[in-house]
Every structure is written in C-alpha cells, then in structure tokens.
Amino acid sequence: MNKVRSLFKARWMSSLIFLILLFLITGIADPNFLQYDNIISCFNSATMYTLLAIGIAFVIMTGEIDVSIGATMGLAAAVTGLIAQQDGGIPRMLITCILIGVCTGIVNGLGVAGIGVPSLIFTLGTNSVIRGILFLTSGGRTVENFNAPLAGPANQVLFAGVTTYYVIAVILVIIAHFVTSRTRRGKYFIAVGDNPGGANLVGISTFWTKLVAYILCGIFAGIAGFVFASKYGQVMTVAGNGYEMTAIAACVLGGISLSGGLGNMVGAAIGAVIMSSIGRLLVFIGLSSTYNNTITGVMLIIIVVVDALTQRRAIENARRKRLLSRTAEGGAKA
Amino acid sequence: MRTVKKIFARWETFLVLFLVLEFVVFGAANPKFLRTNSIMNALVNYISVCIVSLFVTMVLITGGIDIQAASIIGLTSIIEGVLWSDAGFNIWLAVLCAFAAAALCGALSGFCVAYCGVQPMVMTLGGSFLFSGLALVVSGMSATPAYQGISGFPSKAEDGSFVDFRFLGKGNIAGIPSQIVIYLLLIILCVWILHRTKYGERLYLIGVNQQAAEYSGINTRATIMSTYVLSALSAAVAGTLLTSNVNSAKADLGGGYTLAIITAVVLGGTSNNGGKGSILGTVLASLIICFLRYGLPLCFGVSTQNLDLYVGVILVAVVLGREIAGRRMISGLFRKLRKKTA
Missing domain, CATH: 1.10.3470 (ABC transporter involved in vitamin B12 uptake, BtuC)
Structure with missing residues (x-):
C-alpha cells in the first residue's frame, strides 16, 4: 500500500494523469478519437x-x-x-x-x-x-x-x-x-x-x-x-x-x-x-492548428505555476513543522 | 598607470577595441563598408535586436532571463495590423492597444516569476509559446490571409516622403533614419534608468542577493516584475518599428530573434547569474554582431544564410577567452593575497 501511495506522489505520475486527462477530454469532444489506432x-x-x-x-x-x-x-x-x-x-x-x-x-x-x-x-x-x-x-x-x-x-x-x-x-x-x-x-x-x-x-x-x-x-x-x-x-x-x-x-x-x-x-x-x-x-x-502554440503555452505555464506553488507550500509546511517541534522540545525542557 | 590598468580590465574596453578592429578590417577589405548610408542601413536591419536587448539586460541583471520578448514582437505587430485594418481603429490607437497588450504579457510572466517563484527560463519559455500562439490566433481573426501580411499602412506624402505611421520606420530626422534616433533615445533612457536612478541600483542589488535586498526594504517582487514589463514594452517598440518599416503586419515577425537577443546581452558582459552588466556593453555587443552580419557578406563573400556559423564561433571564442582570462586574474589575486599574509 505504501508503495502505491509513493507511486502516486511521484512527480511523473501527475504528468501521466495529465496525459490521460488530455486524452479523455479529447474523447469527450469527439468519441472517434478514443480508438486504439489514434x-x-x-x-x-x-x-x-x-x-x-x-x-x-x-x-x-x-x-x-x-x-x-x-x-x-x-x-x-x-x-x-x-x-x-x-x-x-x-x-x-x-x-x-x-x-x-x-x-x-x-x-x-x-x-x-x-x-x-x-x-x-x-x-x-x-x-x-x-x-x-x-x-x-x-x-x-x-x-x-x-x-x-x-x-x-x-x-x-x-x-x-x-x-x-x-x-x-x-x-x-x-x-x-x-x-x-x-x-x-x-x-x-x-x-x-x-x-x-x-x-x-x-x-x-x-x-x-x-x-x-x-x-x-x-x-x-x-x-x-x-x-x-x-x-x-x-x-x-x-x-x-x-x-x-x-x-x-x-x-x-x-x-x-x-x-x-x-x-x-x-x-x-x-x-x-x-x-x-x-x-x-x-x-x-x-480547433485549427493555429491554436497549437497557445495551448502548449497555457499548459506549460499552468503546470509550472502549480508546481512552484505546491513546492513552496511544501517547504513552508516543513519549516512550520520544524519550528513547532523545536518550540515543543524547548517547552518540555523548561 | 593604475587608471590605464583599470580601463583595460573593463570588458567594455575590449568590446570597443573589437568594434574598431571590425571597422579597420572590413574597411580595408572593401571601402564600400565605410559608407555612412550602408552602415545606417545595416543598423536599421538589426534594430529590433538592438532595442530589445537593452531592456533584456535589465532582466538579466536581476538574475532572471527573458526568452519571450521575440514572440511579443510578432504579437504587437499583428495586433496593430488587425485593429487597424479589420476593426477600423485609428493607427495610433491600435499602437496604444498593442503596447497595452505587450505590457500585460510582460506582467503575466513577471508576476509568475516574482510572486509564484517559477524559474524565469521556464516561465518565459511558456510565455514564448503562448504569445507566438496568440499572435497566430489574432492573425486568424483578420480577413487578410496570414501568409500575406496586412499591408498598406498610412502613409506617404505626395512628394514621396513618409509621414504618419510609416515615418517611424522609414522617415528621416536630419538625415538620420528615425529608427536610429529612437534607438539613441532609448539608449539614453536606459543608461539613465540603470546607472543614474535608485531603481537601477535596486536592480543590481536584487541580482546580487535578493534576500538581502528584501531585508533592506526593497519591494523586490514588484521590481522584478517591472523588469519583465519593461522588456515586453521594448519588444512592442521593436514590433511597431518593424511593422512600420516593412509595411506589413505579420504574426511571425521577429521569430528568430530570441537567441540573437540573448547573445547580444551576454556578449555585452551581462552575467545571467545577475548583479553584473551594463547598457554600454550591450549596445557595443549588439553593434559588433550587427556589423559582423553586414561586413562578412560584403567584404568576404560569406553566404548570408551561413552567418550564424561565424557569429557563433566568435561568441564561443569570446566567452571562452573571457572565462579563462578571468580565472587567471582570480588566481593571480589569490597569489597576491597569499604573499601578503605570508
């Protein structure tokens, strides 16, 4: 179970999910897409x-x-x-x-x-x-x-x-x-x-x-x-x-x-x-292929911004935990 | 003696020497090179890179990088064309709208870099995809086919001189092309901003140590964001001049300039780690590249398609030489220090 969880936490997993989502959205727009050949x-x-x-x-x-x-x-x-x-x-x-x-x-x-x-x-x-x-x-x-x-x-x-x-x-x-x-x-x-x-x-x-x-x-x-x-x-x-x-x-x-x-x-x-x-x-x-670069750009920006924000939150959480544990220790000693 | 040494230790001195050498070699090989008219023409052909690199220098000084400016050139050009020809705007209003759009583009990237903490390279890479894509979308709204480009901008006076919008790209002010006059004004503006104002000092401080700058009371995030807006606006200037010069608004104008802009900035001595660089260096470097591209085909019959090879070789040689020389200087410094302490 732990292995599965760590698998889902892996960074490449989110891009795999993103790829599958992309395929699914396209499939909803045009069911013909969801064929093996395509x-x-x-x-x-x-x-x-x-x-x-x-x-x-x-x-x-x-x-x-x-x-x-x-x-x-x-x-x-x-x-x-x-x-x-x-x-x-x-x-x-x-x-x-x-x-x-x-x-x-x-x-x-x-x-x-x-x-x-x-x-x-x-x-x-x-x-x-x-x-x-x-x-x-x-x-x-x-x-x-x-x-x-x-x-x-x-x-x-x-x-x-x-x-x-x-x-x-x-x-x-x-x-x-x-x-x-x-x-x-x-x-x-x-x-x-x-x-x-x-x-x-x-x-x-x-x-x-x-x-x-x-x-x-x-x-x-x-x-x-x-x-x-x-x-x-x-x-x-x-x-x-x-x-x-x-x-x-x-x-x-x-x-x-x-x-x-x-x-x-x-x-x-x-x-x-x-x-x-x-x-x-x-x-x-x-959509015509003129939207190609636009979509790529939007996707790239969304992904990197989300990534940067989650990373920052993770760092802040870790710091908060560290500070909390330090103060708790200090309190116990006193 | 010491002042002489100091002058020679400066990177700009080397660039000036290189530029002079270029003029001597090319001028000796083919006297046609030295004609004032052709020199100014060469500069006009390369003016977009020259203008944008001025403001990208500021981005690099804060420790960022901007590879989206080239795509903003095309975006402003096509926005001006579509608003003018299809939406029926006054041309100057269209230019204003294009500038506003460019500022927004710069603000978007600047915001993500400064406030969300995205790496500048990644963010502006995304931006370059997005803005060149948007340019294509905008050009799709026009009735004119994209490959043709929107042309017929106002206007020419009856005696054949260029007035109104086309004056920007084709006109002359006291015998000097108006583009070059605008470039000179922008150089003065940049030198003033970067080397004479508090804002410029802050840019250097942020590049050296953002945390220290933040603690000393500088709003580092807003400052970083502003550099991206400035560079986007300079791309808008370049896009407008280019549109006016070639009399055609196209989505792919300026498409291949990304690497040229970065090359000019970096050759000018600006470090992409931040905190180092000057406008003078950037100006000299972009002139050096500009005249290389003009002189090599004219004087030595190099194919214009293959200029990148020689420009690339020179760039590689220069950065290598500089790195090696710099290292020797640093090791010499250490040796001196060691002697002193011993």
Whole structure:
C-alpha cells in the first residue's frame, strides 16, 4: 500500500494523469478519437521528442542546459541523408550519428564543465556553430532522395501498431530510467544537480558527471537525427530548429526541475508524448492548428505555476513543522 | 598607470577595441563598408535586436532571463495590423492597444516569476509559446490571409516622403533614419534608468542577493516584475518599428530573434547569474554582431544564410577567452593575497 501511495506522489505520475486527462477530454469532444489506432499514433509520433527529451534530461538533471540539441539533430540528419545518397548502410549511418553526438557533447561538456562558461550562453554559441557546419556539409541545399534502406523502416510496425522506432525509443527510456534511478553512477547526475558542492565533497567529480551528461545528450540527439532523416525523407538546412525548446518543455511537463536534481526519465518520456500529441488532439477537438502554440503555452505555464506553488507550500509546511517541534522540545525542557 | 590598468580590465574596453578592429578590417577589405548610408542601413536591419536587448539586460541583471520578448514582437505587430485594418481603429490607437497588450504579457510572466517563484527560463519559455500562439490566433481573426501580411499602412506624402505611421520606420530626422534616433533615445533612457536612478541600483542589488535586498526594504517582487514589463514594452517598440518599416503586419515577425537577443546581452558582459552588466556593453555587443552580419557578406563573400556559423564561433571564442582570462586574474589575486599574509 505504501508503495502505491509513493507511486502516486511521484512527480511523473501527475504528468501521466495529465496525459490521460488530455486524452479523455479529447474523447469527450469527439468519441472517434478514443480508438486504439489514434492513441497509438500519438505515441508513435513522439519518437523524436522522446529521444531528445531523455537526452537533455541528463543535462537538466545536473543543473545545466543544452540548447544546441536541435542543431545537433539537424546535422546528424543531414549527414545520415548524405550517406544514404551514397547507398551507405544503416550501421554506418548510426555510427556516424552517434559520433557526431559524442563530438558535440564533448565540446559542450568541456566548455561548460571544464572551463565554466554558463551553459545557456555556451550552448547558444555552439548551436549557431553546429547549424553553420550543417550548412557547410549540405552545401546550403536540402538533402533528399534517400535510398530504400533508410526510408523503409520509418513506418515499419513491430507489433500491435507500434513502430519499431518507438519500441527502440521506449527501450532506451527504460534503460536510462534504470541507470539514473538504480545504479550508483547513474545517481551521480541527480546528486550533482541537487548540490554540486556536496557531491564534490563526497567524492563525485562534477566535471566528469557533467561531461558524460552532455555526451549522452549529444548521442541521443544524434539518434533523433537519424530518425528524423528516416521519417521525413528530406533534411532542410533549418531541420531541427526549435526542437530544443520543445524538448525542454517536455522535460518540464514531465516534472524535471530546470534547477537540477529533481525528476526522472519516465517523466521526460511522458512529457514528450504530451508535447507531440497536442497538434493531433486539437484536430479532434475541432480547433485549427493555429491554436497549437497557445495551448502548449497555457499548459506549460499552468503546470509550472502549480508546481512552484505546491513546492513552496511544501517547504513552508516543513519549516512550520520544524519550528513547532523545536518550540515543543524547548517547552518540555523548561 | 593604475587608471590605464583599470580601463583595460573593463570588458567594455575590449568590446570597443573589437568594434574598431571590425571597422579597420572590413574597411580595408572593401571601402564600400565605410559608407555612412550602408552602415545606417545595416543598423536599421538589426534594430529590433538592438532595442530589445537593452531592456533584456535589465532582466538579466536581476538574475532572471527573458526568452519571450521575440514572440511579443510578432504579437504587437499583428495586433496593430488587425485593429487597424479589420476593426477600423485609428493607427495610433491600435499602437496604444498593442503596447497595452505587450505590457500585460510582460506582467503575466513577471508576476509568475516574482510572486509564484517559477524559474524565469521556464516561465518565459511558456510565455514564448503562448504569445507566438496568440499572435497566430489574432492573425486568424483578420480577413487578410496570414501568409500575406496586412499591408498598406498610412502613409506617404505626395512628394514621396513618409509621414504618419510609416515615418517611424522609414522617415528621416536630419538625415538620420528615425529608427536610429529612437534607438539613441532609448539608449539614453536606459543608461539613465540603470546607472543614474535608485531603481537601477535596486536592480543590481536584487541580482546580487535578493534576500538581502528584501531585508533592506526593497519591494523586490514588484521590481522584478517591472523588469519583465519593461522588456515586453521594448519588444512592442521593436514590433511597431518593424511593422512600420516593412509595411506589413505579420504574426511571425521577429521569430528568430530570441537567441540573437540573448547573445547580444551576454556578449555585452551581462552575467545571467545577475548583479553584473551594463547598457554600454550591450549596445557595443549588439553593434559588433550587427556589423559582423553586414561586413562578412560584403567584404568576404560569406553566404548570408551561413552567418550564424561565424557569429557563433566568435561568441564561443569570446566567452571562452573571457572565462579563462578571468580565472587567471582570480588566481593571480589569490597569489597576491597569499604573499601578503605570508
């Protein structure tokens, strides 16, 4: 029973309930929505955002931020496309994508954790640089006309309507969740984000932890780029622009605190599903897609304000309790 | 000697040197760069970022961040267009309404940040979604298709000069484009607010230590909220000038400026941890970026689509260099202290 209760207190639980509520409200507006196919396709279309969100979740947990993932994803997608044009195989594409992610991650990690530049500023800079490299590699043109092995698996269904890509994404989410919540080294991310000084004192290297977080973030962005190229079949030079903000919003919706040290991977994955299905839900409710950003904004603001207020109340309650117990003790002694 | 050292220790000195270097290099590569007219044109093209970054500096000094200002540019533009062309308002009344709407947007974010304790980055991220979304909704109310943009603002005099609303964006005052005159006035206003008034001092104090500021009798929450309102209003100014300049009200004006604005503020030496920064630095930094974007294609044939690469490289190099140099200075200080105590 206690376990169930603590499950309901978990921060990601509220975002799951929120997702279910969203589906139910849409279902009331248009009962046609509540069909298996529709709901599954909401999850399927969240593949890219899921990958980006769990990647950036590592970085956000350590208390930093990375706004260069959109460009990293675009670069990986463009390079994947170029390899596909030369009839390269899938393994070669994936390895290149991961290498791109590792490189951007190392650069970001060294700049932020090694030299100590504020992360927002540094990744803003690398964002433009990576976008520029994307422009140079693609020659400023849209990369298209891919070979069959790349375009094929995008809509391949593994079982019961779930695409292969989403299954892989979910497996990655589960691994990431297990690593960050169960393994010793995985818990370093949260420890560093919660209290960098304290983590340092107990012997956790903040430098290495942050560096690894950035590298993981880059790798996930690289894989997302592969999915992007495979799914859309063409990569423009602005591909992935703005995805970083959506991924950050997904993390926030999933209960990960931007000041670090709070949240988990399942929340980020659920947040990604919410972010990517809003457009689809609006169609069923009968609003045009122009309301997409408005609804996203309202939702995000409501969630973060409620979260901030409840957190503050919890802190005040704890303080009151502490004070009360202290005065009670004092009274007993006197 | 010491004063010389002090001047060189200041970040603004470095920015001035950089700006001069830019003029020397670009001017040597292509004398066309030095034409006054083209320089002013370049500045006019980048004026939105220059104006908004002035007031976003204040937000950063209090320890916040504002990534919603760019979406407010589009929102004010489309509100002006719809009120003027579809609701039949007088254009100046429409501008007034747009400013009021922008102030409300800023107040909403400011309230949530200051009074509810939401992290500024998250709140303004939500705000940027919300306000760009609202801009689309407003543009949906217009009879004009959204992609076309509402045009035909008043007006042109018979001799071809721009008067009335269009004067803001296209007119000249003593040979200087009116946008630049407005920018200069805003710079003076900002310098006065930030460096000459009590309000400005409070901003710095809040950025250094909000709790201490609160205990010393400053209404920190209202002050923080006011910075967001100010930056939203500056976005409204930028939106109005842009609308007037291109003669078209669109919901997506200013869409890509978010990162440019933050870049200008940060390159100007304002720390996003609060308590540090100056208007002069922001002005210099936005000019540096502006002339880079103008000079690189003109003098070195860089593709205009790929300017971000070079601007990004310079930003990264500058912040890295500054961080490393700063660290050496701090360690040097410690060494001196140690010598003194020993």
